[in-house]
Amino acid sequence: MHPVRRQRLILVLFLVVFSSVAAGLVTYALRGNINLFFPPAEVAAGGAPVGQSIRVGGMVLEDSVQRSQDSLEVSFTLTDYEAQVPVVYAGILPDLFGEGQGAVAAGKLDENGVLQATEVLAKHDENYMPPEVAEALEKSGYDKKGQAR
Template identity: 75%
Template sequence: MHPVRKQRLYLVLFIALFSSIAIGLVVYALRGNINLFYPPADVAAGLAPVGQPIRVGGMVLENSIDRAEDSLAIRFKLTDYEANVEVVYVGILPDLFAEGQGAVASGVLNEDGVLEATEILAKHDENYMPPEVTHALESSGYDEKGNAK
């Protein structure tokens, strides 16, 4: 074989080998690390898997926030006005987390249908709504204030 061709062949083989290692890594990493989004209605209907990382988003239900007196534990409900999902979380909440505002919680659903959240995301400015929450409200057919559309 012509030396330049031969070199090109090795080059292609090397790149192919390296890319397959990379693809292997990608597939391996993706398996455990993607989490699906569920609107509260789907969680209430039992469509969300128990014991797997998922995300749930909706509006924080008015008068549902319950803080512990002696720790950083908090309990609240996320709603798409069709169903509610109870969320427990221990830690510091984002600044714009409040009742009647949109939020996304990621965590694991336990046997009782309570989401044990490891991370809470709220919107980051007054006029912005996380796309997931918009999506959840669209599919339940209510607006942000809970009025049927």
């Protein structure tokens, strides 16, 4: 290769490597802040600040959703199967919200460790299938990945 072109090639490679290292360091420094939410285990370990706006994400525990009779208030428990965080929320829940499904709740932790949520988002997984297929899988007792439930 012509020496001038080789020099330019080295310059280009240097540019790519240098910017990758810089971006890598920045994302490493910000690794906690890039996470959209805290998992319940981290909240239980005291990793989440009390009285500040945070988000907690996990699965909605089965049989934990309790709706108030006379208002929009609803309480449920988020879990990552290691720890649990109780959540209280007054507002309209997204359509996909349900027990055994993923959810992200935003709000402030009170002194009792209850998340007073101002917003609840539903989180869904990457599995897509027609309802009939889902029903058939349900009957056979296997999930999409072929593992027994």
